[in-house]
Amino acid sequence: MPPIAKVVVEIALDREFDYQVPAELSASVRLGSRVQVPFGRTTARGYVVGFADHSARTDLKQIAALISPKPLLTETMLKLARWLADYYAATIEQAIRTLLPCAVRRKGAGFRERTLVTLAGALPDKTTLAALRRRSPKQAAILDILQQEGELPLAALLRAARTTPSAIRSLAEKKMVILARATAWRDPLADQVILPTEPLTLFPEQATALSLVKQAIDTLKPSVVLLHGVTGSGKTEVYLQAIRFCLDQGRGAIVLVPEIALTPQTVERFYSRFGEAIAVLHSHLSDGERHDEWYRIYEGRARVVIGARSALFAPVERLGLIVVDEEHESSYKQAESPRYNARDVAVMRGRLESCAVLLGSASPALESFCNARNGKYALCELTHRVDHRQMPRVRIVDLRQEAQPTTGAILIFSRELVAAIHQRLDQAEQVILFLNRRGFATTVLCPACGYVAVCTHCAVKMTYHKGADEVRCHICGRAQRPPARCPKCLAPTFKFSGIGTQRVEAISRAIFPKARIERMDSDTTTHKHAYSRILGDFKAGKIDILIGTQMIAKGLHFPGVTLVGVIYADLPLHLPDFRSAERTFQLLLQVAGRAGRGDVPGEVIVQTFAPFNPAIQAARRLDYLSFYDQELAARQELRYPPFAHLVCLTLSGLLAEAVQRAAQTLAERLEQILPKTVILSPPIPAPLSRAKGQYRFQIVMRSTSVKTMTAPLKETLKTTRFAPGVRIIVDVDALSMM
């Protein structure tokens, strides 16, 4: 090894430091090694990211120690870290931190050990044993249990023999049993009994898709396949069989699913097929479980990883396939730096690892479908549901027609929806009601003077929550009692208008008093097991009507559901965001997909004030292609993604004036330095102009090349001084423009 190591130190910012490799470590320090180095007056931990023969400095210090003998990061993963840092304008330390879970990096994190007890050999001869039974029946009982069970953890043995450690200790002193320390794996699936399943027979479209994916895996070259399959078309079975193919070739696989869809149901499906080969990584694991799962993958004992966004970085060796299910999902985007999109990073990891990437969705992101159309990705389509089940029928209800003519008040349940629900309840079928807004009322209004309750820290209205009798801000979480009087005109009563899921629940209970109704949103699922319980009850048929937010829209499979009612489809349409039409369409398609997954055909009723909106019309026909074509034309006209990459800069701070000035300065500097191919929008207040007390301004850049924007930007940010307290967030390929 060359004598000088380049080290990224965990506490420093965006720099590599040179260190001498001491002779005694020169054989063991490798690329990706975790090391301890002297740093200033203290020491720090870091990673070796490169080697060199010479350094510009002459006063180099030596690496103090090697923390892990086997490197935690492979050369490929280091390349991926560098790419993350460059592409998303983040620092290299942030990128490396993203690749390794905290539970693996943290000081003191480690394996949990436990003591195992085994018999030292054969049982003692009859006379000794008989003597032992008389003198010390407990010790004899321990031997009996071990004889029957073989090896047992100390704690379990103590419980089984109802005895104390001293009995076991004296057996160990007599050399009749052996105590040994061993790693106790913390297994997130430990208490579950999951029956194995066999591969299903594929329908012709599925078989075609599978053979295309197998080909992609076989080439040992990077390739991306987009699997565009309608809801219920059996995409998961294609994933499962592609993974089996990978395993048979001695390669591993990673499956990403959106956090919200990573239900016990989903994990079970994979576990039942691959058993112990499965490792699970998601945010609900304890640190210990995450640590152990990571090492199970690292040591090659788990070859298939299923998890949310960050599972993409699992240390799977000889990776053959990365599956990104529901690839259009916005939850694949990380909210802090580096603000990466796991779908896009999956494609990059696939390129670096020379493996296949399979993107699946019923409503692919425009970016992905565009890549498939222009030949960058292979495209395969599943146009039918499995078992020849019909696609649900979608009916649009024009809420403008439903408004009560005398008062102008709006009905939350149209007559059509009420009739349809009654019909399903009579037939003992299940109903899902969907509204992507929680709470009871979304506007707290004084009818006398028009005052509306607004959060004092954020530029948003407060939402009224009935159970707790509170108004809450959904941005910063502040909650308070609703004011007794209007703070402006002192009028004593407020009007609660605008609907949330809580109100939909209250009205449902009034209209359908006999129905068993449950609500599922982030308010009702704060308890750890509430989510599983509600889903379990629904699946078991103990709930007739399930009301919920997007939590119930995605990936769930309930054969008993024959009607889905969308209470108010227009909500995302009104967001000031160029993706609002795409989002509306995707969400409607997903929700509609919950209907008719059993033997009875499904129906979807979509209530809207904009029945002729193209996104809603396309959703009515479940017609992805026509939506895609018309939306793409609009994007091209405006030069928005996928025709350009978009970088959103958000500046925030406590003083509006300072933030605005900083935004202006930054925009002026960028104007000077950016090439003319970049479209730079002038700074404006962000759509969410104030959040958590911070004023927010936005600058948007667009260009066909990310590098032409991020490289000058990084330079500008390094050399420009902004007022203290002004924070700048760089979001490359931003998904939300709020």
Ligand SMILES: [Zn+2]
């Ligand atoms: Zn008032």
Ligand SMILES: [Zn+2]
């Ligand atoms: Zn707030």
